[in-house]
Amino acid sequence: xxxxxxxxxxxxxxxxxxxxxxxxxxxxxxxxxxxxxxxxxxxxxxxxxxxxxxxxxxxxxxxxxxxxxxxxxxxxxxxxxxxxxxxxxxxxxxxxxxxxxxxxxxxxxxxxxxxxxxxxxxxxxxxxxxxxxxxxxxxxxxxxxxxxxxxxxxxxxxxxxxxxxxxxxxxxxxxxxxxxxxxxxxxxxxxxxxxxxxxxxxxxxxxxxxxxxxxxxxxxxxxxxxxxxxxxxxxxxxxxxxxxxxxxxxxxxxxxxxxxxxxxxxxxxxxxxxxxxxxxxxxxxxxxxxxxxxxxxxxxxxxxxxxxxxxxxxxxxxxxxxxxxxxxxxxxxxxx
Amino acid sequence: xxxxxxxxxxxxxxxxxxxxxxxxxxxxxxxxxxxxxxxxxxxxxxxxxxxxxxxxxxxxxxxxxxxxxxxxxxxxxxxxxxxxxxxxxxxxxxxxxxxxxxxxxxxxxxxxxxxxxxxxxxxxxxxxxxxxxxxxxxxxxxxxxxxxxxxxxxxxxxxxxxxxxxxxxxxxxxxxxxxxxxxxxxxxxxxxxxxxxxxxxxxxxxxxxxxxxxxxxxxxxxxxxxxxxxxxxxxxxxxxxxxxxxxxxxxxxxxxxxxxxxxxxxxxxxxxxxxxxxxxxxxxxxxxxxxxxxxxxxxxxxxxxxxxxxxxxxxxxxxxxxxxxxxxxxxxxxxxxxxxxxxxxxxxxxxxxxxxxxxxxxxxxxxxxxxxxxxxxxxxxxxxxxxxxxxxxxxxxxxxxxxxxxxxxxxx
Numbered sequence: 001x002x003x004x005x006x007x008x009x010x011x012x013x014x015x016x017x018x019x020x021x022x023x024x025x026x027x028x029x030x031x032x033x034x035x036x037x038x039x040x041x042x043x044x045x046x047x048x049x050x051x052x053x054x055x056x057x058x059x060x061x062x063x064x065x066x067x068x069x070x071x072x073x074x075x076x077x078x079x080x081x082x083x084x085x086x087x088x089x090x091x092x093x094x095x096x097x098x099x100x101x102x103x104x105x106x107x108x109x110x111x112x113x114x115x116x117x118x119x120x121x122x123x124x125x126x127x128x129x130x131x132x133x134x135x136x137x138x139x140x141x142x143x144x145x146x147x148x149x150x151x152x153x154x155x156x157x158x159x160x161x162x163x164x165x166x167x168x169x170x171x172x173x174x175x176x177x178x179x180x181x182x183x184x185x186x187x188x189x190x191x192x193x194x195x196x197x198x199x200x201x202x203x204x205x206x207x208x209x210x211x212x213x214x215x216x217x218x219x220x221x222x223x224x225x226x227x228x229x230x231x232x233x234x235x236x237x238x239x240x241x242x243x244x245x246x247x248x249x250x251x252x253x254x255x256x257x258x259x260x261x262x263x264x265x266x267x268x269x270x271x272x273x274x275x276x277x278x279x280x281x282x283x284x285x286x287x288x289x290x291x292x293x294x295x296x297x298x299x300x301x302x303x304x305x306x307x308x309x310x311x312x313x314x315x316x317x318x319x320x321x322x323x324x325x326x327x328x329x330x331x332x333x334x335x336x
Numbered sequence: 337x338x339x340x341x342x343x344x345x346x347x348x349x350x351x352x353x354x355x356x357x358x359x360x361x362x363x364x365x366x367x368x369x370x371x372x373x374x375x376x377x378x379x380x381x382x383x384x385x386x387x388x389x390x391x392x393x394x395x396x397x398x399x400x401x402x403x404x405x406x407x408x409x410x411x412x413x414x415x416x417x418x419x420x421x422x423x424x425x426x427x428x429x430x431x432x433x434x435x436x437x438x439x440x441x442x443x444x445x446x447x448x449x450x451x452x453x454x455x456x457x458x459x460x461x462x463x464x465x466x467x468x469x470x471x472x473x474x475x476x477x478x479x480x481x482x483x484x485x486x487x488x489x490x491x492x493x494x495x496x497x498x499x500x501x502x503x504x505x506x507x508x509x510x511x512x513x514x515x516x517x518x519x520x521x522x523x524x525x526x527x528x529x530x531x532x533x534x535x536x537x538x539x540x541x542x543x544x545x546x547x548x549x550x551x552x553x554x555x556x557x558x559x560x561x562x563x564x565x566x567x568x569x570x571x572x573x574x575x576x577x578x579x580x581x582x583x584x585x586x587x588x589x590x591x592x593x594x595x596x597x598x599x600x601x602x603x604x605x606x607x608x609x610x611x612x613x614x615x616x617x618x619x620x621x622x623x624x625x626x627x628x629x630x631x632x633x634x635x636x637x638x639x640x641x642x643x644x645x646x647x648x649x650x651x652x653x654x655x656x657x658x659x660x661x662x663x664x665x666x667x668x669x670x671x672x673x674x675x676x677x678x679x680x681x682x683x684x685x686x687x688x689x690x691x692x693x694x695x696x697x698x699x700x701x702x703x704x705x706x707x708x709x710x711x712x713x714x715x716x717x718x719x720x721x722x723x724x725x726x727x728x729x730x731x732x733x734x735x736x737x738x739x740x741x742x743x744x745x746x747x748x
Contacts, residue, residue, distance in 0.1 A: 065529045066528055066531055075536045101520075104503055106499045253739075
């Protein structure tokens with residue numbers, strides 16, 4: 001075990017994967033010599049060579065199509081999209097090609113590509129360095145969608161994603177790379193001393209489709225992913241309500257059993273995400289939970305989300321769900 | 337102000353149209369290029385060295401059926417006979433499948449009429465293990481790789497024996513055994529995927545070259561430019577072909593580029609680029625063999641404009657007499673690819689009208705026998721179809737719980 005931040009944990013996963021499987025390659029903009037703008041691949045080109053860790057032209061659509069071709073021909077590519085906001089030129093390749101090729105070819109061809117991409121706000125990134133576009137991918141059959149939140153699950157989930165024979169969109173909460181974010185921009189924190197910063201150094205996996213019960217309680221189930229997991233942890237404390245906090249980790253396919261048994265126990269549910277509300281993944285969760293738990297519910301399922309607006313720059317703290325908004329929503333579920 | 341610029345009196349911007357519409361007489365500029373015009377190139381040539389070839393037109397068979405010039409591959413007569421047989425088979429296969437479409441036995445069809453030489457000659461020039469990454473108008477490559485016609489028809493029908501389980505429209509073949517990669521409807525997406533396939537071959541150290549095609553219309557897509565650019569940067573063993581058949585449904589090639597031609601667009605990417613007569617079996621074979629040798633020797637990509645004419649409709653849903661002269665294809669200076677090879681073979685004394693007629697009869701009966709067998713496994717009008725459970729399988733490697741729940745809801 002070693003203490004790591006999310007960047008180091010992701011690098012440790014890639015290092016382990018590349019050591020074990022010569023078919024694992026990683027590439028993207030600034031990924032090679034420089035080691036990535038967030039430093040996730042720092043040192044890997046030196047270790048594994050320029051044919052396994054390399055820079056690409058600035059063309060996400062090209063990165064995705066090249067990755068698909070490599071996947072069709074037996075490799076296991078890990079493509080970095082520098083910011084999730086820039087994944088859209090690759091959208092056709094991901095949605096129409098990579099996600100469908102197993103099905104359309106009768107299982108003869110597959111493209112086991114993993115897209116790693118930093119997502120979410122909190123770094124003063126404005127419209128185009130802050131979005132959290134997970135629901136643009138959860139709506140596409142054939143893709144698995146994963147969202148890490150800590151060094152421990154970053155490593156365990158990335159290893160499982162790359163080894164998975166289905167394509168995976170792997171979101172990394174960039175605000176939490178160097179430390180958990182509890183919602184107060186004036187308080188910087190690091191991963192030092194955090195229990196989930198203690199990460200196994202070698203081979204380590206967390207199965208996809210498995211949520212993580214971060215805190216256990218009795219009176220409300222709070223579901224979140226990415227940066228929101230930490231903000232929710234703080235919000236739950238502030239609310240004074242005894243809550244289950246579920247870090248969903250994998251959005252497609254999500255962990256039905258953990259979620260349903262928790263909501264049946266607490267009878268109340270708040271879903272929190274950074275992305276806009278309309279057609280966000282919270283809507284899917286809310287509908288699915290009421291289908292399964294309706295007769296156990298004591299109050300309406302509520303959502304605390306980003307607004308249905310572009311992500312702002314200087315006013316981002318009024319956009320990202322705050323501990324105040326979340327704790328208020330949790331308390332509201334307790335009212336008769 | 338004395339020097340005020342007047343408003344443009346002409347159109348505000350140019351909207352190109354096709355040179356001939358249904359009411360017009362077909363007119364194509366006569367070809368000046370002859371087989372002797374373009375010299376053979378060394379395989380380590382630069383893109384600059386191919387300038388003449390990019391703006392010219394590489395031909396081997398002249399208008400009289402004689403083969404000449406430095407690019408003449410001087411093929412064994414057996415190869416010519418095989419090539420001719422595959423082309424005829426594709427034409428007859430296509431005609432039969434159109435009949436099936438018209439009678440409702442399959443939903444849709446796309447012929448390769450007038451373009452039969454392209455995938456067949458080019459695939460014959462490759463090695464059996466090379467990757468073929470086609471668009472929808474290169475099904476002929478499968479004959480070269482030995483695919484059974486019944487299996488191809490089963491796919492087009494989408495019956496119980498369809499290897500892609502009725503999931504894709506007809507003509508969207510997949511055949512991994514023949515190194516023929518799955519065809520996708522969104523046009524051009526395969527272009528840079530082929531670059532990735534080739535990079536993977538190079539990475540693994542396999543002597544496998546990848547060939548891919550897209551159309552003139554599709555070359556307006558970003559994927560075309562991704563492909564050229566990534567191939568230019570990484571120099572993988574790939575052959576990138578634009579089939580310029582003049583039309584994207586009704587849209588003429590002059591809306592796909594404002595430039596002088598398609599081949600020359602590869603030059604500023606630093607990729608050797610050549611325009612080749614797409615109805616000339618020998619020229620296609622020769623240039624593809626050369627491009628393969630370049631790729632295999634580590635010189636990277638070759639960019640080819642395959643200059644041809646889409647003699648038929650875009651698809652069974654299209655009626656080209658609405659937007660171009662009905663007999664336009666009869667005026668194409670490149671003629672018909674099957675007639676061209678046939679006449680050449682007759683001129684060198686290895687073929688005759690009589691043998692040609694016999695071959696057509698033989699293929700005809702093979703196609704009829706194949707379609708009878710294929711339709712015996714089911715057709716679109718009468719079924720049986722693949723089981724409905726195939727909707728839910730192979731979406732993921734294993735069926736996840738939410739998809740399984742939906743399958744149970746359907747109850748099949």
